[in-house]
Amino acid sequence: xxxxxxxxxxxFHRVVNMTSRELSEWLRTTAATARDEELPDxxxxxxxxxxxEILGKxxxxxxxxxxxxxxxxVDRVHGQRxxxxxxxxxETHWRHRLMSIGHDPLKPVT
Numbered sequence: 703x704x705x706x707x708x709x710x711x712x713x714f715h716r717v718v719n720m721t722s723r724e725l726s727e728w729l730r731t732t733a734a735t736a737r738d739e740e741l742p743d744x745x746x747x748x749x750x751x752x753x754x755e756i757l758g759k760x761x762x763x764x765x766x767x768x769x770x771x772x773x774x775x776v777d778r779v780h781g782q783r784x785x786x787x788x789x790x791x792x793e794t795h796w797r798h799r800l801m802s803i804g805h806d807p808l809k810p811v812t
Contacts, residue, residue, distance in 0.1 A: 707769065711761050714772040717779040718804035719811050722757040725750065725804045746802060753804045779805045787811040
């Protein structure tokens with residue numbers, strides 16, 4: 703792993719402030735349809751499911767497509783939030799969109 707990957711790993715885990723359990727439950731809740739209940743591993747948007755997969759990996763197990771997903775998530779969160787990730791209330795749909803990729807704007811970032 704190089705220094706850029708280390709920085710991306712750290713920033714991804716900083717902006718993804720929901721645990722894998724919280725994200726999994728959120729994805730199942732938001733996609734509560736008959737099809738998704740039959741296939742709970744397919745619940746929620748693809749990007750959210752990929753975030754969940756990455757949360758279960760070690761840094762040394764990352765593939766190039768995982769790094770691409772991590773960059774997309776970091777860019778999307780910063781695009782919506784800027785650099786200030788302090789807990790912020792916003793419109794419900796905005797919060798829910800961010801939560802679908804593992805970032806809850808009401809939760810403190812560590």
